[in-house]
């Protein structure tokens with residue numbers, strides 16, 4: 001597509017009513033003006049929890065209707081500003097916050113990341129949010145160091161698999177909590193040293209680790225697990241609050257933290273990068289080192305055509321999904337998915 005005359009319109013999926021998957025429509029939109037940004041011909045787009053929540057009007061960010069969901073994409077640069085770190089024709093991944101479910105997007109240069117040849121556009125589309133969040137969580141917020149024990153809830157999900165792989169890159173011993181044997185197998189393929197079933201996970205972890213406990217718990221699920229996550233910590237351990245895939249935001253009495261000298265720490269990559277626009281590029285450099293060393297291997301989940309975006313959201317909502325769900329934006333990519 002690079003070098004071809006720019007079309008005046010492109011396809012996109014929009015939320016036209018806040019009814020979840022039923023409120024989506026495939027539309028034609030005028031091509032965007034790149035301005036100071038990077039114009040990207042999107043081949044694949046990630047399908048993420050914020051998309052599902054935004055489609056119901058339940059996310060903290062509430063764009064006015066109609067809007068295109070889609071926080072992250074991968075594709076080929078069509079135009080970039082002078083002096084930019086990427087050029088026309090480069091394969092890239094990008095974080096766009098909203099609007100990624102479209103054949104053309106404009107991304108801020110600081111949130112565009114060059115993809116190495118051995119990472120496909122499909123894998124790249126699911127990387128920015130999950131892997132950069134996992135990096136922030138385990139390095140800066142979690143202080144994970146080599147030899148620590150890391151426990152990951154929802155370990156077979158998009159963010160969970162990224163956390164398992166990043167944990168191994170940092171030299172941790174990783175315990176994965178998953179709800180099915182199939183998900184446990186996936187977590188092991190990502191590098192988890194141990195897997196325990198969601199039902200009765202605290203007892204299994206105590207049996208596995210003995211009195212030592214867990215140094216860092218990465219919680220992407222929320223709900224009932226929080227109190228037991230604090231219970232399983234070693235002294236000065238940390239629970240990282242990353243998300244609430246269960247749909248329930250838990251509460252905890254502060255004395256639980258006091259009694260064990262432990263921390264509960266929030267992790268919100270999307271809000272942190274508003275204050276530190278240079279941070280994602282530094283994180284991406286670390287990720288690419290971890291990738292070159294064999295630790296970062298994105299797990300491609302199901303891939304849906306753009307016209308099936310509602311089914312992609314249903315898949316995410318169903319808890320059936322393994323790895324990262326994506327949309328294929330172009331007919332050739334749909335055929336290869």
Ligand SMILES: NC(=O)c1ccc[n+]([C@@H]2O[C@H](COP(=O)([O-])OP(=O)(O)OC[C@H]3O[C@@H](n4cnc5c(N)ncnc54)[C@H](OP(=O)(O)O)[C@@H]3O)[C@@H](O)[C@H]2O)c1
Nearest residue numbers: 049133154157158159178179242243244245246267268269
């Ligand atoms: N803090 C941040 O900056 C940040 C960044 C990215 C994502 N997030 C958040 O992290 C959470 C997970 O995102 P994700 O992309 O990893 O999602 P995902 O791929 O769907 O994985 C979520 C996992 O949660 C578990 N789960 C438990 N109860 C569930 C339920 N009722 N419905 C669906 N899944 C359930 C499932 O594992 P089991 O079946 O094995 O329990 C599932 O594999 C979301 O809340 C998302 O908003 C936060």
